[in-house]
Amino acid sequence: MGYVAVKGGTDAIHNSQQLVEFYRLKDATTPLDIKQIRTQLRMAVDKVMGEGGVYAPEYAAIALKQAEGEVFEAAFILRAFRATLQRKYYSEAINTREMFVRRKISASFREIPGGQILGPTRDYTQRILDTTKAFEDQEAIKKFLTDFKVPVNSDKLAEITTFAKVIDLLKNEGLLKPIDPDEDRTLKDITREAIKFPAPRSARLQMLARAETGGLMALGYASMRGFGSVHPTVGELRYGAVKVKVKDATGRSRYIGKIEVTEAETISAGKSAKKKSAPYYNIGYGLCFGQNDTKVICMGILDTAMRTPDVNSPANDQEFVLYHTEGIESMGFVNHLKLPHYVTFQSELKNIRGAVERSAEKPTEQAIQSPQLQSV
């Protein structure tokens, strides 16, 4: 069923937009400061950036405010904003091995290079509602910061180091799946060229990186539950800041800032095609803007799944995964159902009414066989 073009309604639409603002502001509460959103709603900002496909914390915070906290809408706004600006630079490949690590864990090895660092996480907490947050004030914040930083001994600060990756341990042992020389390794940009299936891995990873977290989680979870065959162990998950460098107009390599990313390598046992060939591990890869453990783990699962196509498993089907986890397109399509479909619906309604009338004119076979049902 298709929607139809309509005209008019400008005043109502304008008033509707004003009404949105009215409900946002009607209690005349203190306006949310963008810096507050950026810092105190950090995870939401990260999600908006990840799903909007744009690293811009301040603008993501503005979009969140504008969208009243609706992450889909905020990501949509940010992605639309992105389209208004010219792309002037392509960065050198970011190096996650040189990450300023804020979090680094492995579920595969207890002892990893540099040790396991929990970093900022709600893992291992009991998710008990902290009602004291309702009374948090500047005084409480100041006290927390003072108390938290007090034990830091400025004279005995450790040097900042980078850490070898866990996955290199397995790689060095030769336990990883050999690189498939036939795999398409071309670098595609799905923002410039519509995706075609089968898509090269570069396009898949790019789409996964800006996919919607819930969608990735649904399919990743489905794969682990049996609607697929990938149930990995997290080889390493790290979150932190990486440097971004570009070449300027004179060809010089320039540092332009750092971005926060989360990265995961997931490890799954591979199935050898030949009976007597050596077993190996498949590595799934996940990387996204900001801190988002769930997203990168599910990216890893789906990266592995899509490298072994299987139309019987949704998670292994590239088109199924990539089209349906694209949050903004999915949201757009679902919401188009609200647009006027009057003409096509009326046409369908006419057909249905006609069919009902025709069927009422002659008693059905069922009605003849079960007269008692008609009296119910």
Add this chain to the structure above:
Amino acid sequence: MQDQDYILCECELQLLEAFVVTLETTVEVQLVKQPALCMTMIQAEDSVEFQPFYLGEALTTECELLVNGTRGIGICLGDEPVRAYCIAFIDAYSQLSDVPMQPVADFLSQQAAIIEHNAKIENDLILRTKVDFKLMEQD
């Protein structure tokens, strides 16, 4: 260049702006491109096979100017017109041969020390979350 850019991108904006203002009066500045927003596509690669892919774009500000006729380019992430201008200014200024460089070197080394110190403090707070889980059968 990388170190200079790193320091100028990471240092406190107010201090950078104040420093550039002190130098601006000693030279002739001609703005070639006003600070303007653009996008940078971030390239990444998977950590095992090093297959490249695009992670997403990052909001960027760029600026171009001439200081005593020497071209300077400033690029930084975010909506940062003042910082982009200052980076471009110091980029051009540091290529000049007939101006005192010591103030620039001093500023950069001071800021580098502050940035490093702050990073080390943050690192110290992070390292407090280092964990060594014991298995249940272990003491």
